[in-house]
Amino acid sequence: MFQYSTNPDVVVIGAGAAGIGAGRALAKAGISFHIIEAKDRIGGRSFSDSTSLGHLWDQGCHWFHSADKNILRKLAEEIGHKFLSRQRTAVMTTFMNGAWRGDRLREDYVWGVLGAVAAAGRQGKDVPASTLLDPKHPWCPMARHWLSLMYSAEPEDISTLDAGNYEDTGINLAVEDGYGALIARLAAGLPITTRVAARKVTARSQDVLVETDQGTITAKAVIVAVPARMIETGRLKIDDLPADISQAFADVPMGYYEKIAIAFDGKVFDDFYMPYANIFDPVAPATHPLNFELHPFGRPLAITHIAGHFARDMEREGEPGMIDFALSALVRAFGSDLRKRIKKATTTHWSSDVFIKGAYSCAKPGRGDARRAFAAPIRGRIFLAGEHVHQTFQATAHGAFETGLRAAASAISAVGHGAASEAQTLPV
Numbered sequence: 001m002f003q004y005s006t007n008p009d010v011v012v013i014g015a016g017a018a019g020i021g022a023g024r025a026l027a028k029a030g031i032s033f034h035i036i037e038a039k040d041r042i043g044g045r046s047f048s049d050s051t052s053l054g055h056l057w058d059q060g061c062h063w064f065h066s067a068d069k070n071i072l073r074k075l076a077e078e079i080g081h082k083f084l085s086r087q088r089t090a091v092m093t094t095f096m097n098g099a100w101r102g103d104r105l106r107e108d109y110v111w112g113v114l115g116a117v118a119a120a121g122r123q124g125k126d127v128p129a130s131t132l133l134d135p136k137h138p139w140c141p142m143a144r145h146w147l148s149l150m151y152s153a154e155p156e157d158i159s160t161l162d163a164g165n166y167e168d169t170g171i172n173l174a175v176e177d178g179y180g181a182l183i184a185r186l187a188a189g190l191p192i193t194t195r196v197a198a199r200k201v202t203a204r205s206q207d208v209l210v211e212t213d214q215g216t217i218t219a220k221a222v223i224v225a226v227p228a229r230m231i232e233t234g235r236l237k238i239d240d241l242p243a244d245i246s247q248a249f250a251d252v253p254m255g256y257y258e259k260i261a262i263a264f265d266g267k268v269f270d271d272f273y274m275p276y277a278n279i280f281d282p283v284a285p286a287t288h289p290l291n292f293e294l295h296p297f298g299r300p301l302a303i304t305h306i307a308g309h310f311a312r313d314m315e316r317e318g319e320p321g322m323i324d325f326a327l328s329a330l331v332r333a334f335g336s337d338l339r340k341r342i343k344k345a346t347t348t349h350w351s352s353d354v355f356i357k358g359a360y361s362c363a364k365p366g367r368g369d370a371r372r373a374f375a376a377p378i379r380g381r382i383f384l385a386g387e388h389v390h391q392t393f394q395a396t397a398h399g400a401f402e403t404g405l406r407a408a409a410s411a412i413s414a415v416g417h418g419a420a421s422e423a424q425t426l427p428v
């Protein structure tokens, strides 16, 4: 049975980037606190896997997005955690109809759509991203694929306003030593207990009760840093959740995004050192566009990414089908000898993970500003944190981390320590 000898001032629920950001700020301010985490590991959607393939790869976040404004990139620099220091020039080659091509015109259609979606949002339009697609364009399936990767949702379900609210500086740097490994390093020394799942949070006049599967904890304030779907589905219940916040969980659902990773006995794509290779056959739509990272950081891996309903449905069907799907696309482009070189293969399961249940949040069309509701304190003692809470770096790990810092600042004020200003200005 999980027990505290003394109840902490603040309980943080969830040890992902947001919960760990909160923990670091609380520790720095000298507040008594404890982090509980339902899984048997910390990091949540930041997870560097070095065991299943024998080579490190990130099952979840992998890129420092908006890297020039990314607080986690700065922290990585401070502790010598390696990442690509320069943006690689966009190298994107596409295998189509039996040949590799670098057809800029057609690629420009894809990037044009991605830009147009965000631009529409910045102009205040809140319409489905799908309205900016030309369904007759031969590269429309590829544009749909990339939209679903960026927002983890179907283009019909993406709000252009939410997309336009995102602050994209255009600099994205991959984390060589692992994004999940970075989050784990930043958690060193924090008081975290794993395998404790919160079930219900109830604010009372003087305190907050956190009911867990291992007993009840009483605290003065609580930071709820779990994936949005946990609250949307009631798996974690917040008593008396204000109606506007409850509605926001319905309006800003999490989408789906999975990765399939294959390890080979050595480098097999010698002439193809590039961040992304698209494999796409427009005359056979059933093949679905794909893009691969080949030999990331020189490792003998191919990692492909799928998103939206396609990812959700593939993940439901199971790992063998996912691996076969990715491998078939690679074999079409690189030849069947590839099959003999495979050492291991594995996939992610974010969609069915009971403590995650999806990828990241995306506002529905017409509800592009709905996530603003998450910023409000609940009964003065409960504070939400997580990627869904951020207004401009939503859906990212560094955005989640920043919301943890802010929630900690609010919690510090709520417990009466008056140290909020320190936490707010934290370099962390």
Ligand SMILES: Cc1cc2nc3c(=O)[nH]c(=O)nc-3n(C[C@H](O)[C@H](O)[C@H](O)COP(=O)(O)OP(=O)(O)OC[C@H]3O[C@@H](n4cnc5c(N)ncnc54)[C@H](O)[C@@H]3O)c2cc1C
Pocket (backbone or CB within 6 Å): 013, 014, 015, 016, 017, 018, 019, 036, 037, 038, 039, 042, 043, 044, 045, 046, 059, 060, 061, 062, 063, 064, 065, 196, 197, 198, 199, 225, 226, 227, 230, 235, 236, 257, 258, 259, 350, 355, 356, 358, 359, 360, 385, 386, 387, 388, 395, 396, 397, 398, 400, 401
């Ligand atoms: C495939 C994929 C690729 C991605 N790529 C990138 C990328 O390249 N760059 C980027 O910036 N972002 C990326 N993201 C998004 C990024 O990973 C997330 O936005 C971020 O990690 C979310 O952090 P969080 O703290 O909000 O939530 P999480 O990391 O999900 O942490 C929440 C924690 O709460 C725990 N929990 C759940 N329920 C309970 C409960 N009842 N009690 C206790 N604990 C509970 C969970 O187990 C989890 O550990 C990607 C995500 C996915 C899925």
